[in-house]
Amino acid sequence: MSLRITRFLSFCLFTxxxxxxxxxxxxxxxxxxxxxxxxxxxxxxxxxxxxxxxLGAGNAHIDNNYVRYQAPYSLSSLALKRVPDQYKLSxxxxxxxxxxxxxxxxxxxxNATAWTDLRGPSLLLQLGGRAxxxxxxxxxxxxxxxxxxxxxxxxxxxxxxxxxxxxxPNKDNQFSINTNTYAEIGLTLAAAxxxxxxxxxxxxxxxxxxxxxxxxxLNNKGLSYRVLSDTANxxxxxxxxxxxxxxxxxxxxxxxxxxxxxxxxxxxxNNPGRGWGADIGFSYQLKSADDPDxxxxxxxxxxxxxxxxxxxxxxxxxxxxxxxxxQQFTSDDFIKAKGSEGIAExxxxxxxxxxxxxxxxxxSGLPTALSLNADINVGRxxxxxxTLLQDLRAKDAIAIRQPSxxxxxxxxxxxxxxxxxxxxxxxxAFMAGASIRVGPVFLGTDNLFGMIGSSSNKxxxxxxxxxxxxxxxxxxRKP
Numbered sequence: 118m119s120l121r122i123t124r125f126l127s128f129c130l131f132t133x134x135x136x137x138x139x140x141x142x143x144x145x146x147x148x149x150x151x152x153x154x155x156x157x158x159x160x161x162x163x164x165x166x167x168x169x170x171x172l173g174a175g176n177a178h179i180d181n182n183y184v185r186y187q188a189p190y191s192l193s194s195l196a197l198k199r200v201p202d203q204y205k206l207s208x209x210x211x212x213x214x215x216x217x218x219x220x221x222x223x224x225x226x227x228n229a230t231a232w233t234d235l236r237g238p239s240l241l242l243q244l245g246g247r248a249x250x251x252x253x254x255x256x257x258x259x260x261x262x263x264x265x266x267x268x269x270x271x272x273x274x275x276x277x278x279x280x281x282x283x284x285x286p287n288k289d290n291q292f293s294i295n296t297n298t299y300a301e302i303g304l305t306l307a308a309a310x311x312x313x314x315x316x317x318x319x320x321x322x323x324x325x326x327x328x329x330x331x332x333x334x335l336n337n338k339g340l341s342y343r344v345l346s347d348t349a350n351x352x353x354x355x356x357x358x359x360x361x362x363x364x365x366x367x368x369x370x371x372x373x374x375x376x377x378x379x380x381x382x383x384x385x386x387n388n389p390g391r392g393w394g395a396d397i398g399f400s401y402q403l404k405s406a407d408d409p410d411x412x413x414x415x416x417x418x419x420x421x422x423x424x425x426x427x428x429x430x431x432x433x434x435x436x437x438x439x440x441x442x443x444q445q446f447t448s449d450d451f452i453k454a455k456g457s458e459g460i461a462e463x464x465x466x467x468x469x470x471x472x473x474x475x476x477x478x479x480x481s482g483l484p485t486a487l488s489l490n491a492d493i494n495v496g497r498x499x500x501x502x503x504t505l506l507q508d509l510r511a512k513d514a515i516a517i518r519q520p521s522x523x524x525x526x527x528x529x530x531x532x533x534x535x536x537x538x539x540x541x542x543x544x545x546a547f548m549a550g551a552s553i554r555v556g557p558v559f560l561g562t563d564n565l566f567g568m569i570g571s572s573s574n575k576x577x578x579x580x581x582x583x584x585x586x587x588x589x590x591x592x593x594r595k596p
Contacts, residue, residue, distance in 0.1 A: 139178070140176060141563050142551065142552025142554075142559075145502040145526060146554070148165050148532070148554060150164060150241055151241050151253055152171070152586065154253060154305050155421075156421075158322055158396045160321065162243075163412075166241065168589075170238070170239070171236060173238070173587055174235075174587070175233070175584065176584035177232070177234075177581075178234075178581070180520060180580030181229035181580060182546065183221055187219050187571070188571060188572060191568065217572075227262075227267060228262065228263045232260070233258045234584075235255065235256040237254035239252060239254055247312055248307065249305075251305035251323070252303070252304055252305070254300075254303075255303070256300050256301070258298040258378065261295050264293065266290045269292070269340075272344060293513065295333070297517050298331045301326070303324065308320060314404060316402060317401070318399070318402075319401075319402075320399055325395065325396075325424070327391065327393060328391065329368075329427075330378055330389075334364070334515045336515065337361075337362075338362045339361070339362040340361050340362075342359060344357075345357050347447075353447070357445055358441075358444040361444065362440050364438055365436070366436040367458055367461040368428055373433060397423075398418060401417075405494065415492040417488070417489070420487060421519070425480045425483060425516070434479070435477070436475060437465065446467065481516060482510060484517045486509055487509055489504070490505075498529055498531055500528040500529075501525070503523075506519055506520075524540060532592060533555070535559075537550075537561070538550065548563060549565055550563040559584075559586050561585070568581055
């Protein structure tokens with residue numbers, strides 16, 4: 118299959134690099150500053166900083182349960198454009214063969230998530246020892262595919278030219294694709310409901326104003342197709358869609374205006390989406406008998422990312438119900454398509470969807486999740502943290518989802534330096550990460566193997582993750 122047809126079948130999956138707030142080596146720590154608010158807003162009162170100013174932080178992440186990465190160069194080399202010349206074409210483009218992605222063929226539905234999370238200037242202040250206030254800014258871009266069949270993704274991976282896939286009927290493929298890119302400004306208020314020398318119970322709430330920049334979805338309720346050879350054109354192939362029942366929605370704002378995603382979208386009144394979001398959480402500390410400024414156990418529970426973005430600008434929002442038969446898609450259909458918006462418009466045109474069919478609005482939900490956290494102070498600066506993030510969105514919802522995960526994170530930290538080793542179970546796979554913090558500055562990954570894995574070292578990761586942040590902070594005074 119050509120690159121353009123591959124984009125058609127996964128037009129949302131590869132458009133941007135998934136929606137989450139993990140930072141698992143940093144966020145559970147009392148030295149996490151504003152990064153901890155994305156795990157539980159009540160952690161604002163637990164911060165060791167009286168003043169914390171995040172100058173900038175970012176996270177890039179990808180995970181899946183369909184393929185393992187087996188290229189002769191690492192994902193970090195690919196991202197940093199340091200692939201050796203022997204793996205490049207004459208025009209300088211990187212050579213990437215289908216066999217660089219090894220299929221995980223176990224008959225189970227396949228999921229994948231990709232995201233970037235850019236956290237702009239943000240502030241956290243302690244107020245009198247019992248309360249805290251935070252102001253955060255954030256730009257999030259997410260793409261996900263869920264419940265796709267192995268047979269369909271084999272076409273995406275191997276292409277239309279793979280003779281093993283010819284004329285094999287594939288029926289009732291049901292999957293969903295969602296993308297969302299939006300800016301967020303949040304106000305956090307947290308306070309201690311109970312506070313004495315033995316314990317502390319805190320509540321925190323974050324209210325977020327959302328600016329939707331671009332979004333798209335394809336909820337496929339039934340797809341039957343075959344890959345066939347074009348007898349009229351030797352060497353050409355096409356996908357014969359016998360039946361398709363789906364909902365398609367997308368925005369055209371960036372394409373129509375010739376814009377790219379940037380921080381100025383925070384203040385762009387023409388963004389096609391608007392919405393509100395909220396986080397609410399509780400934190401309980403059992404304080405140390407030796408030092409009331411330390412805890413022996415901290416528990417946290419929170420509901421994160423409640424809310425949605427409404428896209429309803431008639432100039433830039435498209436939504437269609439699709440119920441069609443006997444359609445064909447070829448590689449040439451998508452040659453001139455640019456980005457997910459362009460690909461979606463090609464699908465619209467090929468299916469003869471007109472403006473009369475356009476309902477012109479849709480709502481895209483935030484990645485609502487349950488966040489549970491337990492942090493045990495083992496002693497001498499050593500901590501052991503357990504984290505559970507559980508997706509709460511319905512299976513067929515038009516929404517980005519927080520990938521459910523369980524993590525155990527050993528941490529060794531002082532006020533100056535912190536080291537953490539997150540051990541994560543995500544998407545039916547085990548990952549090990551590492552992070553280091555010096556003062557309020559940090560660098561880490563929740564998937565170290567994904568950053569260094571390649572066929573040369575026989576590591577075959579199923580994703581990658583990296584995060585970093587630069588901040589200023591001053592310690593809060595002990596009571």
